[in-house]
Amino acid sequence: MKVSSTEPFQIVYSLFEHEFLGHLFAAYLVQRGPKGQLTLLHQTASARNAPEFASGLDAIDFELIELCDQLQQEAVIKEFWPRKIAPADFFLKTYSSDKGDKPLQDAVARHVQTRMAAVLARLHGKQVFIMGRDGEPTWREIALAPVPASVLFHFRRNDDGTHYFPTIQYQNQKLDFQYKGALLVCQQPAWLLLDGIIYSFHNDVDGRKLQPFLNKKFIVVPRQVEASYFQKFVAPLMEAFDVHARGVGFAVVTDRYRARPRLTFSDVPPAGALPEAPERPPGPPRRGRVPQPKPAAAPQYRPPVLPARLPLRRCFSALRPWQARERAPGADRRQLHLPPPAAQHRRRTGRRGRAGRPRPGAARGPRGARSGGGLPVAARQCGGAGGRGLCRGAGRRGQPALFPGARARRAGHSGSGRLV
Structure with missing residues (x-):
């Protein structure tokens, strides 16, 4: 907090120019010195800190602060931009000379001009300044004219064409505003800053009609385009503002009519005598207004869930020689017992597949031996009756299992299951 609310202060309104938005007003709180003069100590006045300085503000000041x-x-x-965006990005995108958004520019201009007109209409009796280049809000003091001025548009026709220019009168005196550094603070309606005084106008003159003449004496309308220019521009101008015309073949005729009221009576037929209008058959429902019935959804086919495909190669525990001799005849024709998928996974990974540990779901043969069928079946799965095959369930971590044959006899076993 720069300005103290317990010491004398003054609220001022400073005029500055924005690069894209034009001329704007801002409210500032300025600390007063011992002699009542304005000091350089100031801060911005907003709706947040205005209640703290309510002792030096009135109702109009609160309205002006809100508008500022x-x-x-x-x-x-x-x-105008719902998403969060940096000010530089917004103005560069909207006011770009190549890819600018013209409708958005017009909407922003109307928004700003409406609030500028409301601010200017409430500044009478307030301290108004022009902001300096260094941001000092009390650089140069200006005032507002107590009464509005009037604008008179002139048309002078000669052999070359028609000259068009306006003149401004303030308190029955002509106001010289051309080539004087005049500035249009607001466009709609027009507020003109000239020699430290802001002028308003009768009939809410559009500032665009005065802007070309701030640095120009008149506009020449060639003879070739006079007809269209008079129809599109001069005729609406003459209806709303005072016009003075003179020259060859040019005259302004003013028709004044006296309004007279006229009252007309007519017979109205009774309500029952009116023919009934035929009922219009209902048309097709409009899309988006009347909800359309949704078609019944066809039952979706779901294929049955089948068990996972078992691998072709399976490993079974190797039979010992004496177990093969004790098997009943025809054991090779028995149906092979397949272990469940969980037991098969354990056999693949080697878990719970060591000798001496029972596996869940495994078939048991004589003497508690675990086997998946007769000797010929186990022999075919693991490499042949007299050969050497690998069976992960027989030994430890995939060690070879020996079956009756030449290799088994070399290791110390006979084909009949006896020691050699």
């Missing part, structure tokens, strides 16, 4: 808050660039961006 709406003129800040952050408030304007929030009004």
Whole structure:
């Protein structure tokens, strides 16, 4: 907090120019010195800190502070851009000379001009300044004219064409505003800053009609385009403002009519005598208004869940020689017992597949031996009756299992299951 609310202060309104939004007003609180003069100590006045300085503000000041808050660039961006965006990105995208958004520019201009007109209409009796280049809000003091001025549009026709220019009168005196550094503070309606005084106008003159003549004496309308120019521009101008015309073949005729009221009576037929209008058959429902019935959804086919395909190669525990001799005849024709998938997974990974540990779901033969069938079946699965095969379930971690044959006899076993 720069300005103290317990010491004398003054609220001022400073005019500055924005690069894209034009001329704007901002409210400032300025600390007063011992002699009542304005010091350089100041801060921005907003709706947040205004209640703290309510002792030096009135109702109009609170309205002006609220309008000035709406003129800040952050408030304007929030009004027209729903997402969060940096001010530089917003103005470069909207006011770009190549890819600018013209409709958005017009909407922003109307928004700003409406609030500028409301601010200017409430500034009578307030301290108004022009902001300096260094941001000092009390650089140069200006005032507002107590009464509005009037504008008179002139048309002078000669052999070359028609000259068109306006003149401004303030308190029955001509006001010289051309080539004087005049500035249009607001466009709609026009507020003109000239020699430290802001002038308003009768009939809410559009500032665009005065802007070309700030640095130009008149506009020449060639004879070739006079007809269209008079129809499109001069005729609406003459209906709304005072016009003075003179020259060859040019005259302004004013028709005044006296309005007279006229009252007309007519017979109205009774309500029953009116023919009934035929009922219009209902048309097809409009899309998006009447909900359309949804078609019944066809039952979706779901294939049955089948068990996972078992691998072709399976490993079984090797039979010992004496177990093969004790098997009943025809054991090779028995149906092979397949272990469940869980037991098969354990056999693949080697878990719970060591000798001496029972496996869940495994078939048991004589003497508690675990086997998946007769000797010929186990022999075919693991490499042949007299050969050497690998069976992960027989030994430890995939060690070879020996079956009756030449290799078994070399290791110390006979084909009949006896020791050699």
